[in-house]
Amino acid sequence: MALIVQKFGGTSVGSPERIEAVADKVLRYRAQGHQLVVVVSAMSGETDRLIGLAKAITDRPPPRELDVLLSTGEQVTIALLVMALEKRGCPARSYTGSQVHILTDSAHNKARIQEIDDARVRADLDAGRVVVVAGFQGVDAEGNITTLGRGGSDTTAVALAAALKADECQIFTDVDGVYTTDPRVVPEARRLERITFEEMLEMASLGSKVLQIRSVEFAGKYNVPLRVLSSFEEGEGTLITYEDEQMENALISGIAFNRDEAKITVLGVPDQPGIAHRLLGAVADANIEVDMIIQNIAPDDQTTDFTFTVHRNDYDRALELVRRVAGEMGAREVSGDNRIVKISLVGVGMRSHAGIASTMFEALAREGINIRMISTSEIKISVVVDEKYLELGVRALHDAFHLDQAPQSA
Incomplete structure (x- = not known):
């Protein structure tokens, strides 16, 4: 019992x-x-x-x-x-x-x-x-x-x-578990038998709508085994639990994506201490959440370029704020793009396997998909691409990592 x-x-x-x-x-x-x-x-x-x-x-x-x-x-x-x-x-x-x-x-x-x-x-x-x-x-x-x-x-x-x-x-x-990606985009997507709390948190934060983020955090903190099941059909669902050796056999557990992305680029900002704070602090003060950030030193070593992403709903307000602050700082140019998406690979197997990023980039390059931004963590790689390539990119990555096939036991 x-x-x-x-x-x-x-x-x-x-x-x-x-x-x-x-x-x-x-x-x-x-x-x-x-x-x-x-x-x-x-x-x-x-x-x-x-x-x-x-x-x-x-x-x-x-x-x-x-x-x-x-x-x-x-x-x-x-x-x-x-x-x-x-x-x-x-x-x-x-x-x-x-x-x-x-x-x-x-x-x-x-x-x-x-x-x-x-x-x-x-x-x-x-x-x-x-x-x-x-x-x-x-x-x-x-x-x-x-x-x-x-x-x-x-x-x-x-x-x-x-x-x-x-x-x-x-x-x-209303779904019978957590899938390798959205079956509406990739019909061959496979239901996962198990996934770790870490992976589920990443998937939820990156666009997967199966579970609310706070509930996964709570479950991980108090070690509560979670199972996602369908109300309308019988099945084993997906168990969300702590990592075990079997889970490491899978390089990638799933692909998450987010359509609600926009990016803002600031070129030619004077390369001085506190510049990032002035730019992004104004955005944070407006209660706008910043996601990915890239900073590059310009060839002249005197200026730097910033690119960062925000939720698409915050794009217009963030762009207006950044233009004002960048103008005060003497930046050369501010531009934006609200027709981008983020695609992310998630898997605890990344910790112990090399070459995942190169496989990802090769798969996208084969489809002629240009990567605009890259962000990584221990169990995640995210890329920003043009909106029109979302479904093609997800399908290409799902194929490249053979996610339609269950991982082999060690």
């Missing part, structure tokens, strides 16, 4: 019929002898509907009151799921985040979990009940309802699994 925390997202509980299907799935696990805590999101579209109601009243809803409003979405779902379980003869009990006492800080709309009182949940589990908990929400020290930000139900599930020392945290979604 295992203690399992299961999380079902908005699509999985998007209608009464789907909630009934979730109840059937929960019962199948319970019939195997497992103790179950089930975390649910609001029904698909409900959070957007509630935000729309708030915006119909005011363009700037008070953050505290917005949290009070948004938390009602999950309250509907937990009640309906418990009704469905009880109807099937399964004892169950629902809890809001505050009833469990998921204590958070007071950062409304993006709160962080500080601790969880698991006493009530454990008592119900010991009494043979399935516990159904509202995801995405908690309560601060003053008793105010808080929410964890978009995708926060994943974080609720992982945090509960950590507090309860659960054997596994299962994230049920």
